[in-house]
Amino acid sequence: xxxxxxxxxxxxxxxxxxxxxxxxxxxxxxxxxxxxxxxxxxxxxxxxxxxxxxxxxxxxxxxxxxxxxxxxxxxxxxxxxxxxxxxxxxxxxxxxxxxxxxxxxxxxxxxxxxxxxxxxxxxxxxxxxxxxxxxxxxxxxxxxxxxxxxxxxxxxxxxxxxxxxxxxxxxxxxxxxxxxxxxxxxxxxxxxxxxxxxxxxxxxxxxxxxxxxxxxxxxxxxxxxxxxxxxxxxxxxxxxxxxxxxxxxxxxxxxxxxxxxxxxxxxxxxxxxxxxxxxxxxxxxxxxxxxxxxxxxxxxxxxxxxxxxxxxxxxxxxxxxxxxxxxxxxxxxxxxxxxxxxxxxxxxxxxxxxxxxxxxxxxxxxxxxxxxxxxxxxxxxxxxxx
Ligand SMILES: Cc1cc2nc3c(=O)[nH]c(=O)nc-3n(C[C@H](O)[C@H](O)[C@H](O)COP(=O)(O)OP(=O)(O)OC[C@H]3O[C@@H](n4cnc5c(N)ncnc54)[C@H](O)[C@@H]3O)c2cc1C
Numbered sequence: 001x002x003x004x005x006x007x008x009x010x011x012x013x014x015x016x017x018x019x020x021x022x023x024x025x026x027x028x029x030x031x032x033x034x035x036x037x038x039x040x041x042x043x044x045x046x047x048x049x050x051x052x053x054x055x056x057x058x059x060x061x062x063x064x065x066x067x068x069x070x071x072x073x074x075x076x077x078x079x080x081x082x083x084x085x086x087x088x089x090x091x092x093x094x095x096x097x098x099x100x101x102x103x104x105x106x107x108x109x110x111x112x113x114x115x116x117x118x119x120x121x122x123x124x125x126x127x128x129x130x131x132x133x134x135x136x137x138x139x140x141x142x143x144x145x146x147x148x149x150x151x152x153x154x155x156x157x158x159x160x161x162x163x164x165x166x167x168x169x170x171x172x173x174x175x176x177x178x179x180x181x182x183x184x185x186x187x188x189x190x191x192x193x194x195x196x197x198x199x200x201x202x203x204x205x206x207x208x209x210x211x212x213x214x215x216x217x218x219x220x221x222x223x224x225x226x227x228x229x230x231x232x233x234x235x236x237x238x239x240x241x242x243x244x245x246x247x248x249x250x251x252x253x254x255x256x257x258x259x260x261x262x263x264x265x266x267x268x269x270x271x272x273x274x275x276x277x278x279x280x281x282x283x284x285x286x287x288x289x290x291x292x293x294x295x296x297x298x299x300x301x302x303x304x305x306x307x308x309x310x311x312x313x314x315x316x317x318x319x320x321x322x323x324x325x326x327x328x329x330x331x332x333x334x335x336x337x338x339x340x341x342x343x344x345x346x347x348x349x350x351x352x353x354x355x356x357x358x359x360x361x362x363x364x365x366x367x368x369x370x371x372x373x374x375x376x377x378x379x380x381x382x383x384x385x386x
Pocket of ligand 1: 135
């Protein structure tokens with residue numbers, strides 16, 4: 001049995017960002033991760049707009065990460081980062097021994113006497129925590145325990161990959177978006193040699209098999225882009241096999257986010273465990289970064305009410321777990337409207353891509369315009385100071 005204070009389940013972007021945000025405010029936490037090491041391999045990329053950069057700056061890692069990716073054209077600060085770079089940078093800024101690997105949480109219970117959360121591990125052990133923050137992604141055990149609605153599956157999938165141009169590409173720093181008969185594609189330069197692409201298309205039952213073999217992913221992708229320009233076909237043909245991924249799209253509906261009960265006792269959730277969006281606005285990971293800032297700030301503000309400014313007193317109040325529930329309620333209240341707004345926008349954008357009826361398309365476009373104005377306005381959001 002391990003006894004710990006704040007336990008964060010999941011060492012992805014959101015879990016590590018939450019640990020770092022707490023650390024910057026002077027609170028220790030333990031991150032427990034199922035994998036045996038940081039998930040830094042693979043070609044997952046994350047598009048980060050101004051809102052995400054604001055959160056990364058608050059965490060003190062924006063400067064280092066800006067050096068890893070090109071500034072792309074557009075009104076806002078926008079870069080596409082290698083997910084591994086974000087994870088590595090966040091982890092490198094944490095105190096030693098903050099992350100424990102190879103710990104797979106299978107359930108949460110409440111201690112019958114103290115009502116403190118107890119995490120059940122796959123190997124039969126338990127971790128007695130005082131506070132639990134579930135950052136365990138799409139299939140979150142913590143979200144399930146909170147009885148949040150499971151994600152819904154879309155009949156669409158996203159294929160992602162990198163293509164390396166050893167002699168450099170001449171694509172500038174602009175994103176290209178193309179629509180064909182069977183698929184839509186976006187192409188984004190990461191630096192002067194590396195290009196990231198994302199193709200969205202209908203999901204077929206065969207994709208379950210293909211998704212496990214990168215050669216099959218590439219070959220099936222080529223079948224969907226026969227009507228695309230030759231340079232795009234070449235890009236996909238020359239993509240780095242190890243970088244290819246194929247995922248069926250999932251999402252939480254806006255009404256799930258409106259009514260979801262995101263706290264029970266001293267347990268809450270953040271990141272994909274709380275909100276999965278249709279990945280068309282490129283905002284999911286940045287929302288997780290915003291969560292981390294708001295959560296740490298709310299916790300600190302509630303503790304400040306009891307302890308005042310003295311750091312040792314604040315640490316003591318935290319150890320006694322006073323005001324944690326009020327802090328989590330404050331965090332959930334602050335996040336709910338932001339999440340509702342952006343999930344509605346991504347939901348309507350998803351419907352727009354999927355419908356073939358011109359009338360419905362016009363209706364959806366009007367609705368998006370009335371509700372959200374400029375499509376990129378969500379990227380101007382400021383989650384505030386840590
Ligand atoms: C096709 C596609 C394209 C996308 N594009 C973008 C984009 O351009 N921009 C963007 O911002 N986002 C994008 N996303 C989404 C983005 O990848 C996620 O929102 C983000 O990675 C979520 O971070 P997280 O830390 O909340 O969860 P995760 O990254 O899922 O991390 C969860 C961690 O918890 C661990 N874990 C899970 N269960 C347990 C357990 N029981 N016990 C212990 N550990 C556990 C996992 O091993 C993992 O390390 C995209 C997603 C898809 C599918």
